[in-house]
Each structure stands twice: as C-alpha cells, then as structure tokens.
Amino acid sequence: MALELPTGTGKTLPGLVIANWIRITRTARVAYACPTQQLAQQVAKVAAREGVPAVTLVGSHSLWSTLDKAAYEAAEAVAVTTYNTIFNSNPHLAVPELLLFDDAHAGEQYVGEQYAIHIRRSKNEKAYSDLLDVVAPAIDGIPLQRLRDYTPDPGMYRSARLVIPLRQPEMVSRLDAVLAQLPAPWTFRYSMIRDVIPSCMVYVSYGSILIRPVIPPTSANPVFTQAAQRIYLSATLGDGGELERAFGRPAITRVALPSTTPTPRSGRRFFVFPELAEVTDPVELARSIVLSAGKALILAPDTNTAISTARELAQPGWPVLGIDDVEGGMEGFAALPNAVCGLAARYDGLDLPGDHCRAVVLDGKPDADNLQERFLSQNVRAGAALAERVRTRVVQGAGRCTRGPNDWAVVIVMGSDLTTYMVRPETRQNLDPELQAEIEFGIQNSRRTSEVEILDNVGTFLRQDDSWRIDAEPIITELRNGATVTPPAGSKALAAAVKDEVEACALAGMGEWKEASARANEAALKLGKGGDALRGYRSFWLYLAAVWADQAGTVTTDHTLRQSALAYRAQAEAAAKPSMWIRELAPLPSSQPQALSSASAVAVAAVAARLQSTSIPKVAALTAETLSALRERKPTVYEPALTKLGFMLGADAQKPPGSGRCDSTWCWDHQLWLAIDAKSDHEPAGLVPQKDIRQAGDQLRLLKADRQAADIPPDSATVIVSPKPAVDPTGAAGAEPHVHVIHPDGVLALAEAAARAWDALASKRAGLKESQLRELVADHFSQEGLLPEQVRDRLTANPVASR
Known part of the structure; x- marks a missing residue:
C-alpha cells in the first residue's frame, strides 16, 4: 500500500512509528529504505531522537556491524537502509516482513537505475564505442556518422535514439557479449538485467548509451517480493500509476489524505521568474537575488547545468559546492555564511530549514532524468505519461528550503523550458491551492517588472516585515481561495x-x-x-x-x-x-520498404529538379546566405531567409501578400502546409504576447483562401518563431491547436541540416539519372530529418494551446 504524506507533514516520524509498531506487535523484521545513504543517516538520527530502536545498514554488506545486523534479524531494531541495498544483484539483507520505502515518489530514479546500464562517453570511450558498434546496423548512416564523430553535434547531444535489439539479426547476443565484459560497477548492473536482455531497449545519444527494460523486473528480487508487506511513503500518490511503473508492481493500494484534512503548510515561497521580467540579463538578476539571500541551492536535471549555474550565480570568493562536498550531509553547506551548492536530479530529501538557506534555484525542466525519459518526452511526445514525475520533482525541489510552517525562501525559476512549463495554466491546476497561489503571485510580480522592483520585493520578502504581511499575504490568500485542483489529462x-x-x-x-x-x-x-x-x-x-x-x-x-x-x-x-x-527506427524484419508519403514525394521531386538547375557555386551561395541571415535578428534580413529555407526543403515557399500575414508559407502541394510567423526581433525575455498568438491562428485560413483550396490539409501548422521563453497564458488559453512556438535556434538547426544535405547532394548529382537523384535526395532528406512530415515534427514540439 501507499500512504500519502505530503511535504510539510514530516514523513519520517509516521514511517518510523509504523515500522516500530509492526516490529513490536508481530516480532517481525522491518526494513526502512531511503533513496540515499545521506537520507538513511537522517532517518537514523530521527529514530535515535524519538527512541525508536534502529540500526543503519548501508553501503557494502561486508562493512556492516555484526551486532547491528543481528539486532535487525532478531527483530530487536528497525533496519534503516537504502534502495540499492534491496535492489541489487545479490542482496544481503534478510527478507523483512515489512519493507517500507521513504520518498517513494522518487522510485523511478532510484529503482530504475539499478536495472540499467548507463555508459557515459566521457568516462568510458571504449565501452561507448563498442556498444555503438553493436547497435550501428539499426541506425541510419548520417546519424551514425555524427554519433561517431569526435566533434559533438549539438542535435545528437540533446536527442536520444531508440534501438530495439530483439528484432535485429544477432544483435541481442552481440549486446550481451559486450555487456558481459564490462568491469565494475557495470558488472553488478549487468547481473540485474542479464536474464531480460532480449526485452531491453537501447537509447543512444552522443554523450551516453542507456540499456534497460521499459519497466524494471523487480519481481525477480527476493527481498522485495518475499516481504509480507510493502508500504510506500509518498509526498504525492498521483493519479496515473507512477508508483506501479517505478517499482514494477501491477497494483498498489493507495491510502490518500482525507478530503477534510487541512492542507499542510510547509512555509512561504516567493517565486521569481527572471526570464519573464523586463531585464536584459536574467542570469544577472538571479545572481543579485542570490546575493540578497546570502546563499543558494541550485537544482538542475544534470551535473553540468547545476555546476555551471552555481558558478554563474556565486559572488567572487564564494565557495561553490557539488555532490562530492555534501554526500555525507548538508551540514557543511548550511554552516557557511555565503555559498552556492549545485546538485543534479536531487529534488528530494535535502533539508535546509530556517537560516540554513533562503534561496533555491530550479534550472531546467526535469523531464529527462535519463535517456528513456528524454526519448519519451522529445521523440514520442509522451509528456502526459511523465507529467506526474516531472510535477513531483518541481514541487519537491521548490520545498527544499522551506521545511516548516513558519519558514520562508525565494524560489528562482530559470530556463525557458521550465519557465514555459510553470506558466501554463494546466500545469498549475494540478498542484495544491497553496502552491498554485504562490506560483501565480510570482508570475504576476515577475512579468514586465523591472530588476529594481523585483529586488525590492525580494528584500521585503526575505525580511518578512509588515510590508510583506500587509501587501502580499492577502493577495496570496485570495489566489489560494480561488484555486481549484484539476486532475491531469489522461x-x-x-x-x-x-x-x-x-x-x-x-x-x-x-x-x-x-x-x-x-x-x-x-x-x-x-x-x-x-x-x-x-x-x-x-x-x-x-x-x-x-x-x-x-x-x-x-x-x-x-x-x-x-x-x-x-x-x-x-x-x-x-x-x-x-x-x-x-x-x-529500423524496420521490422517482416516489414516491406515504406513508400514516400505524398508530401515527401512532392518535396523530393522539387528538390531534385532545383538541384539540377542550380550550379554548385550557386548552391554554396544559397546555403551560406540562408544560414547567415537566420543567425540575424533584424526582420528585414531574417524573414526572406525563411522563404529560401522553404525552397531548399522542396516546398512552394513564398511571403504571402497583404497586412497581418505571416512571413513565409511552405506548401507541399495540397498535402501539408506550414505558415511561419517570425518574431526574430523579440527580446529573449518575457512572454509571446496574446496579439501574436491570435494573429497566428488566422494564417492557415488565409492561406487556404490564397490557394483557393476547399480545405486545409490535415496536420498543417502555424509556427511562431520567437526567442521568448514562454507564451502569455491568456493567449495560450484561447490558442488554436495548430499554433506552435519555436526558438530561432530550432529553425537554424533545421537550416543547417538542409544546408548539409544540399551541399552533399550537389557534389554527388553528376551523372545521375532523374530517378537516381530522387532516390538520393529521399535518402539524404530522410536521414537529416528534412522530409515534410519530419520538418513539421521538428517545428511543432511546443504547442501554444493549453492541453
């Protein structure tokens, strides 16, 4: 069963009371599992303080105290341990009658990683190369070449490709042979998945390779499955089965808080969104806020982001701490008068109450904790399936510095992806009313607000003086009273x-x-x-x-x-x-070769014809001019380049006449249309305004009239190109489903791929028949992601409309 004990209620003490009661009344072995050793030590301290007999069994079993192990096995004390003590290839913990998991909402991170082999290229180039050789037959030529290049390709670094070895000749056996040769610590992880290698997925990016089953096969673990009872303590039970997926259980009984239970208060948070403010440099604003607070905890999805942001926000001479500095606990950081600490994916279990720290920085949307999440989020667009864990990470991260009802801390939200995520009404509607109110108040006091005003508000908040209590608290209370909680879609x-x-x-x-x-x-x-x-x-x-x-x-x-x-x-x-x-993906062995779609056939024929009529010097000039222009912000330079790009993509591309029109339309016959509305001169802060969203909604209808068409082709879209980190929530609420927004970098990446394809095709076209050239164009465009449906896919990852 799972018990909902939200942040602010103190999960540890109820968990220990349950554990000790079961131990006493049943004379039973009870194990209390925590995600990390640091958290296990914290729980052990609480147990000692409250008089609960407990022993700590963490790390290598060979170092466990014989007396402590005996006390647990004799049911004389609760064993406080870690997830990886239980989920490993050879668990040495005696099977308990009750197995209790603290912070179970983080289960995917701490259970899933035990059933996965993650090879980072930077740490083991040979292992990465060996595995890439194994899966290479399932990856197209151009992407494979980029994965093998010594110079990182930004697109390949950020993306993840899926390979399913099961349906590739001899790939499972070759994969198993390479994994079997890996040294420790991968040896132990290999033992965890050795029996399920045929059902494993392989996710490949430039920086790493991940091999894992979709859902961890925990049923093979004796300590986990043979326990008479399993209890999961979670800050949020969620509505979508996330606990079951994380722990590999088909059903978990939930015991939620009664509807009459008052919402627990975990202190007051003042959210600041630097990228919504009227500032020239959001990072500098964040840096000034951290200076006012004296120190800050920085939480990000990956180590590079966490440490680089920590260094950017630290004042000269301030210590910058990482995971190695706080692995044993946060006491060292808490004792420093000024410091920043950057941690990756540590949204749970860090307690910095009171004056220990008054600022937490959330940098980046935590929706790609591993390559499987990245693939599901970016490629499959299965964000709804990941929403529960993303939402939990954000909520937990925001509460690291407010650990009691009378605590307070500033929460700085950085990164366009996280900013966009949090301003969306459908994101906030899933949160408890108190947090909804705090975030809405933060948005209201960040949008179109000057740096001076924001810093003044931060100072007022940190002092918690009468001005804050008189002017701010009533507004937050009103927002909280008007908030309603809506279950997530699906x-x-x-x-x-x-x-x-x-x-x-x-x-x-x-x-x-x-x-x-x-x-x-x-x-x-x-x-x-x-x-x-x-x-x-x-x-x-x-x-x-x-x-x-x-x-x-x-x-x-x-x-x-x-x-x-x-x-x-x-x-x-x-x-x-x-x-x-x-x-x-590589085709199934039983599949027939797939024919080009009608839109792709139009594009391929047009590109082949245009290449035939364009000399190599003119191709080089076209690609260079287009790329140069799309690196500019000036509309008179940027906008014509969009039509040139559409031409290179095989579309009927033009700037439509009349006022209030978009800047370029790309039409592949009557199969697929894209209307591109460039706002390249937008400042990279604040929100895409409602008027731009409303104007974008008309573009496909106007294009339909231009072309005197009976209808708009299915899956056609309008794309707003803007460097702003988010869109106006009011505009999003009324946006049409075909309207999307993309950063200019996304359009530039598309243009770079088109330029590579044109340059390569121009050098290979000599002596080819028309049919041969079309085949070559189709192959290059498919591998570069330039066929019309692929172009639409690249440009429409971020719908404006609320869902």
Whole structure:
C-alpha cells in the first residue's frame, strides 16, 4: 500500500512509528529504505531522537556491524537502509516482513537505475564505442556518422535514439557479449538485467548509451517480493500509476489524505521568474537575488547545468559546492555564511530549514532524468505519461528550503523550458491551492517588472516585515481561495493501463512474446481512452506490441502473428502522428520498404529538379546566405531567409501578400502546409504576447483562401518563431491547436541540416539519372530529418494551446 504524506507533514516520524509498531506487535523484521545513504543517516538520527530502536545498514554488506545486523534479524531494531541495498544483484539483507520505502515518489530514479546500464562517453570511450558498434546496423548512416564523430553535434547531444535489439539479426547476443565484459560497477548492473536482455531497449545519444527494460523486473528480487508487506511513503500518490511503473508492481493500494484534512503548510515561497521580467540579463538578476539571500541551492536535471549555474550565480570568493562536498550531509553547506551548492536530479530529501538557506534555484525542466525519459518526452511526445514525475520533482525541489510552517525562501525559476512549463495554466491546476497561489503571485510580480522592483520585493520578502504581511499575504490568500485542483489529462487512462504495462514487460522478460504483445496491446487500448493527451504514449505501447508479436511469429513460425505485428505497427504510426519517431527506427524484419508519403514525394521531386538547375557555386551561395541571415535578428534580413529555407526543403515557399500575414508559407502541394510567423526581433525575455498568438491562428485560413483550396490539409501548422521563453497564458488559453512556438535556434538547426544535405547532394548529382537523384535526395532528406512530415515534427514540439 501507499500512504500519502505530503511535504510539510514530516514523513519520517509516521514511517518510523509504523515500522516500530509492526516490529513490536508481530516480532517481525522491518526494513526502512531511503533513496540515499545521506537520507538513511537522517532517518537514523530521527529514530535515535524519538527512541525508536534502529540500526543503519548501508553501503557494502561486508562493512556492516555484526551486532547491528543481528539486532535487525532478531527483530530487536528497525533496519534503516537504502534502495540499492534491496535492489541489487545479490542482496544481503534478510527478507523483512515489512519493507517500507521513504520518498517513494522518487522510485523511478532510484529503482530504475539499478536495472540499467548507463555508459557515459566521457568516462568510458571504449565501452561507448563498442556498444555503438553493436547497435550501428539499426541506425541510419548520417546519424551514425555524427554519433561517431569526435566533434559533438549539438542535435545528437540533446536527442536520444531508440534501438530495439530483439528484432535485429544477432544483435541481442552481440549486446550481451559486450555487456558481459564490462568491469565494475557495470558488472553488478549487468547481473540485474542479464536474464531480460532480449526485452531491453537501447537509447543512444552522443554523450551516453542507456540499456534497460521499459519497466524494471523487480519481481525477480527476493527481498522485495518475499516481504509480507510493502508500504510506500509518498509526498504525492498521483493519479496515473507512477508508483506501479517505478517499482514494477501491477497494483498498489493507495491510502490518500482525507478530503477534510487541512492542507499542510510547509512555509512561504516567493517565486521569481527572471526570464519573464523586463531585464536584459536574467542570469544577472538571479545572481543579485542570490546575493540578497546570502546563499543558494541550485537544482538542475544534470551535473553540468547545476555546476555551471552555481558558478554563474556565486559572488567572487564564494565557495561553490557539488555532490562530492555534501554526500555525507548538508551540514557543511548550511554552516557557511555565503555559498552556492549545485546538485543534479536531487529534488528530494535535502533539508535546509530556517537560516540554513533562503534561496533555491530550479534550472531546467526535469523531464529527462535519463535517456528513456528524454526519448519519451522529445521523440514520442509522451509528456502526459511523465507529467506526474516531472510535477513531483518541481514541487519537491521548490520545498527544499522551506521545511516548516513558519519558514520562508525565494524560489528562482530559470530556463525557458521550465519557465514555459510553470506558466501554463494546466500545469498549475494540478498542484495544491497553496502552491498554485504562490506560483501565480510570482508570475504576476515577475512579468514586465523591472530588476529594481523585483529586488525590492525580494528584500521585503526575505525580511518578512509588515510590508510583506500587509501587501502580499492577502493577495496570496485570495489566489489560494480561488484555486481549484484539476486532475491531469489522461490520468484515469494511465492508471487503468499500468497493470497491463507491468505484466507485459514481465512476460517479455520471460520470453513469453505472444502474451507480452497481447498485454501491450491491451495497455494501448486502455490508453486510447485518454484521448489526444496520451496519443504519443499509446503509440509507444502499440509499437512494443508489434515488436513482440513479430518475435513471437518468428519463434513459433506463426505467420498470423507477424501479420498482427504489421497491423500493430501501422496503428502505432497512426497514433504517433504528427510525430515521426517510428519511421526513424529500423524496420521490422517482416516489414516491406515504406513508400514516400505524398508530401515527401512532392518535396523530393522539387528538390531534385532545383538541384539540377542550380550550379554548385550557386548552391554554396544559397546555403551560406540562408544560414547567415537566420543567425540575424533584424526582420528585414531574417524573414526572406525563411522563404529560401522553404525552397531548399522542396516546398512552394513564398511571403504571402497583404497586412497581418505571416512571413513565409511552405506548401507541399495540397498535402501539408506550414505558415511561419517570425518574431526574430523579440527580446529573449518575457512572454509571446496574446496579439501574436491570435494573429497566428488566422494564417492557415488565409492561406487556404490564397490557394483557393476547399480545405486545409490535415496536420498543417502555424509556427511562431520567437526567442521568448514562454507564451502569455491568456493567449495560450484561447490558442488554436495548430499554433506552435519555436526558438530561432530550432529553425537554424533545421537550416543547417538542409544546408548539409544540399551541399552533399550537389557534389554527388553528376551523372545521375532523374530517378537516381530522387532516390538520393529521399535518402539524404530522410536521414537529416528534412522530409515534410519530419520538418513539421521538428517545428511543432511546443504547442501554444493549453492541453
């Protein structure tokens, strides 16, 4: 069962009371598991203070005290331990009657990583290279070349590609052979997944490779499964089955707080959004706020971001601490008069109450804790399936410096992705009313506010003087009273599907491919009831159903199963639209070569014809001029380059006539249209205004009139190009679903890919027949992500409309 004990209620003491009561009344062994050794030490201190007999069993079992181990096994004391003491290849903890998990909402991070092999290129180039060689046959030529280059490609660094070894000739055995040769600590992780290697996914980026099953096979762990009872203590139980996915359990009974329970107060937070303010440098504003607070905790999704931001926000001479400095506890940081501490993915379990720290910086949206999350979020667009864990990380991170009802701290929100996420009304509506009010108050006092005003407000807040109590608190109270909590979109369908997801992965791990496919399809059917919010995640499970059905057909020589696999794959691709992630994967062995779509055929024919009529020097001039112009902010330079880019992409590209029109339209016959509305001269701060969003909503209808078309082609879109970090929430609420926003860097990356393709094709076209040139164009454009549907996919990752 899972018990909801929100931040501010003090989960440790109730957890210890339950643990000790079970130990005494049943004369039972009880283990209390924490995510990290640092948290285990904190729990042990609370147990000692409250008189609960407890022993700490963490780290290597060979170093455990014999007396402590004996006290636990004799049920004379509660064993305080860590997740990885339980979830490892050879757990030495005697099976408990009760196994209690603290901070269970962080389970995906601390359980999933035990069933995964993560190879960082920077730390083990040979292992990375060996694994890349194994999966290379499933990756297209140009992306593979970039992965192998010594010079990092920014796009490959930020992205993640999926490889499924199961349906590639001999790839499973080759993968297993390479993993078996890895030294410690990977040896232990390999032991965890050795029996389920055929069902594992491989995620590849320039910086690392991750091998793991979709859901960890925890049922094979004796300490976990043989415990008579498992209790999960969570700050938020969620509505979408996140606990089940994290711990690999098909069902967990939830005991939520009664509706009559008062919302616990965990102190007051003043949110500041530097990128919404009227400032020239958001980082400098954040730095000034940290100076006012005296110190700050910086939390980011990755170590590089955490440390680089910490260094940027520190004053000269201030210590900059990292994970190695605080692994044993936060006391050293808390004792310093001035300091910053940058930590990666540590949104839970850090207690900095009172004057220990009055500022926390959240830098970057925590939706890519690992490559599987990155792939699901960016490629599959399954954000709704990840929403619960992202929301929990943000909430937990924001509360690290407010540990009691009378505490207070500034929360600085940095990064355009996190800023955009938090200003969206649908994000805030899922939070408790108090936090909704604090964030809304922060947005109101950051938007179009000068640096002087913000720093003055921060000073008033940090002093907690009468001005704050008289002027600010009544507004927050009013906002809280008017707030309502709305369940996330698709949460019921996610909860309904989780049992089938867990069982499908367990069956795949046992090689029961036919049954695994059926369960995956059943999960997809239930996810379908979640509507558009779960389309991407549904496509992922349909594709797994296809892979496993194809494997079952091969093993059993059942042709009907292989036909089912093709049907599942077709359903997956339909559900994924407009995303094209499935077409980037290696085809199933039973698949026929896929023909170009109508829009892609139009683009390929146009590009081939344009290349034939353009000399190599003119191609070089065109690509250079286009790239140069798209690096500018001046509209008179930037906007014409959009039409040149559309020309290079094989579209009928032009600047539409008349006032109030977008800056370029790209039309691939009547198959797909894109309207590009450039706001390159926007300042990189604040919000895309409502008037720009409203104007964008008309562009496809106006284009339809221009072309005298009966209708607008399906999946057509309007794209606002702006460097601003977020859009006006009022505009987002009324935006049409075809309107999207992208940073100019995204358009530039598209142009760079088009320039590479044109330069390469120009040098290879000599002596080719028209059909051969078209085939070459199709191949290069597909691998560079330049076919019309791929272009739409690249430009429409961020819809403006609230969902």
